[in-house]
Amino acid sequence: MRTMIIGAGIGVLTAAIALRQAGLEVAIFERTAELREIGAGLVLSANARKALGKLGLPARSSVRARQPPPSSYVPGEERCS
Numbered sequence: 083m084r085t086m087i088i089g090a091g092i093g094v095l096t097a098a099i100a101l102r103q104a105g106l107e108v109a110i111f112e113r114t115a116e117l118r119e120i121g122a123g124l125v126l127s128a129n130a131r132k133a134l135g136k137l138g139l140p141a142r143s144s145v146r147a148r149q150p151p152p153s154s155y156v157p158g159e160e161r162c163s
């Protein structure tokens with residue numbers, strides 16, 4: 083079966099890998115002319131790392147991957163504008 087996927091973000095690329103592993107032919111269409119970095123990095127939650135692991139992709143897929151520092155939630159005053 084041939085599948086067409088729109089967009090080349092991490093979500094869709096992960097889906098494309100899963101579909102290809104399931105035996106489907108996948109074509110990806112991305113509207114931007116070039117892929118580039120935005121933001122400070124990409125935080126992968128535990129569930130995302132589990133999903134990548136099931137596809138055979140290492141949880142730390144890059145030597146640039148880092149464990150984020152522990153964070154905490156501090157309740158503050160709610161503001162409405």
Ligand SMILES: Cc1cc2nc3c(=O)[nH]c(=O)nc-3n(C[C@H](O)[C@H](O)[C@H](O)COP(=O)(O)OP(=O)(O)OC[C@H]3O[C@@H](n4cnc5c(N)ncnc54)[C@H](O)[C@@H]3O)c2cc1C
Pocket residue numbers: 088089090091092093094095111112113114120121122123124125126
């Ligand atoms: C400015 C900015 C900074 C960020 N910084 C961080 C950060 O520091 N850390 C972090 O964890 N997350 C950050 N994020 C969030 C992170 O980018 C997203 O959570 C993540 O990329 C979402 O992945 P995705 O695959 O769902 O979608 P996306 O990465 O948005 O991918 C969707 C892709 O589909 C393409 N597309 C959409 N419509 C079409 C169409 N009609 N035809 C063809 N292609 C199409 C888009 O061009 C895009 O490439 C940031 C987001 C932004 C906007």
